[in-house]
Amino acid sequence: MSSAFTRGMSHGIPICLGYLSVSFGFGILAVRAGLSPFQSAAISATNLTSAGQLGGVEVIRHAGTLIEMILVQLTINIRYSLMALSLSQKLDKKFTFPHRLAASYGITDEIFAVCSAQKEKITPAYMYGMILVAFLGWVTGTIIGAAAGSLLPEAVTNAMGIVLYGMFLAIIVPPAKKQKSVLLAVIAAAAISILFHYVFTAVSSGFAVIISAVVASAAAAALFPVSEKEDEE
Amino acid sequence: MSTAVYIAVMAGVTYLIRMIPFAFFGRKIKSRFFRSFLYYIPYAVLSAMTLPAIFYSTGNIYTAIAGTAVAVALAFFEMPLIVVAIAAAGAAFVAGFLL
Numbered sequence: 001m002s003s004a005f006t007r008g009m010s011h012g013i014p015i016c017l018g019y020l021s022v023s024f025g026f027g028i029l030a031v032r033a034g035l036s037p038f039q040s041a042a043i044s045a046t047n048l049t050s051a052g053q054l055g056g057v058e059v060i061r062h063a064g065t066l067i068e069m070i071l072v073q074l075t076i077n078i079r080y081s082l083m084a085l086s087l088s089q090k091l092d093k094k095f096t097f098p099h100r101l102a103a104s105y106g107i108t109d110e111i112f113a114v115c116s117a118q119k120e121k122i123t124p125a126y127m128y129g130m131i132l133v134a135f136l137g138w139v140t141g142t143i144i145g146a147a148a149g150s151l152l153p154e155a156v157t158n159a160m161g162i163v164l165y166g167m168f169l170a171i172i173v174p175p176a177k178k179q180k181s182v183l184l185a186v187i188a189a190a191a192i193s194i195l196f197h198y199v200f201t202a203v204s205s206g207f208a209v210i211i212s213a214v215v216a217s218a219a220a221a222a223l224f225p226v227s228e229k230e231d232e233e
Numbered sequence: 234m235s236t237a238v239y240i241a242v243m244a245g246v247t248y249l250i251r252m253i254p255f256a257f258f259g260r261k262i263k264s265r266f267f268r269s270f271l272y273y274i275p276y277a278v279l280s281a282m283t284l285p286a287i288f289y290s291t292g293n294i295y296t297a298i299a300g301t302a303v304a305v306a307l308a309f310f311e312m313p314l315i316v317v318a319i320a321a322a323g324a325a326f327v328a329g330f331l332l
Contacts, residue, residue: 086271089262105248
C-alpha cells in the first residue's frame with residue numbers, strides 16, 4: 001500500500017466517525033420513509049452525500065416525478081461543482097483523466113475540506129484512501145441506522161448531531177485566525193446564511209448555502225485577491 | 234415508479250455534478266479574481282453550512298451552544314479535527330445532563 005494511500009486513510013478517520021453518526025440518522029429516516037435497509041444502503045453507497053440523499057428520499061416518499069428528483073439533486077448538490085472546480089486546481093500530475101472520473105465520485109464537503117487544507121498537491125492514492133474510509137463509515141452507519149434504528153439512547157444520538165459541524169469549525173477557525181481575508185469570507189458567508197434562515201425563509205437551504213458562499217467569496221476575492229504564492233498553500 | 238429508478242437518477246445527477254468540473258477543467262485558471270474566488274469558496278461554504286445549522290444540530294439550542302463554544306475554543310488552539318469534533322459532541326452530551 002502506498003504511503004499516500006495510508007495517509008489518506010488516516011486523514012479519513014475523523015470523516016468516517018462523523019459520517020457514522022450522520023448516516024445513522026439517515027438510515028433511520030430512510031426506513032421511516034418506506035425504504036428497505038438495502039435500498040437505504042444503496043442510496044448511501046451511490047450518492048455519498050447527506051443533504052442530497054435526504055432530499056431524494058423525500059421525493060421518493062411523495063412519489064414525485066423524475067424531473068423533481070433531478071432539480072432537487074441539482075439544487076442541493078450544485079455546491080460540489082464549485083468544490084470540484086476548486087480541487088481541480090491543486091491536483092498532482094498523477095491525476096490522469098480516468099483517475100479524475102473515478103475520484104470525482106468521492107468529492108463530499110468533508111473530503112473536499114480536508115483535501116483543500118493540504119499544503120501539497122493531491123494524488124489519486126491519497127484521495128482514494130480517504131474516500132474508502134469515509135465510504136465505509138457512511139454506508140455502515142446507514143445500515144446500522146436502518147436496521148437497528150432507535151436502540152441508542154436519545155441523549156447520545158442528539159449529541160452526535162453536532163460532530164460534523166465541529167469538524168467544519170476545526171477547518172475554518174485556524175485559517176480565519178491567521179488571515180483577515182479568510183475571516184471576512186467566513187463571517188460574510190455566516191451572516192448571509194443566517195439572514196436566509198431567519199428572514200428570507202422562502203429560499204431552500206441548498207440555494208441559501210450556494211448564494212451565501214458565492215457572494216462572500218466574490219467579496220473576499222475582490223477585496224483581497226490572492227497572490228500566486230498564497231494560492232499554492 | 235420503481236425505487237431503483239429514483240436511486241439511479243439520484244446517483245447519476247449527483248455524480249455528473251461532481252465529475253464534469255473535476256474531469257474537464259484540468260488546466261490552470263488564469264483569472265486572478267477567479268482563482269481568489271476558488272481559494273475562499275471552501276471556507277465560505279463550510280461557514281454557511283455551519284451557521285446557523287449547528288445550533289439546531291442536537292435538538293436543544295443550549296446543548297448546541299455548549300458544543301459550539303467548546304469546538305470554537307479547541308479549533309482556535311488548532312487541535313486536530315477529530316479532537317474538536319468529538320469534544321463538541323461530548324460537551325453537548327454533558328450539557329444535556331446539566332440543563
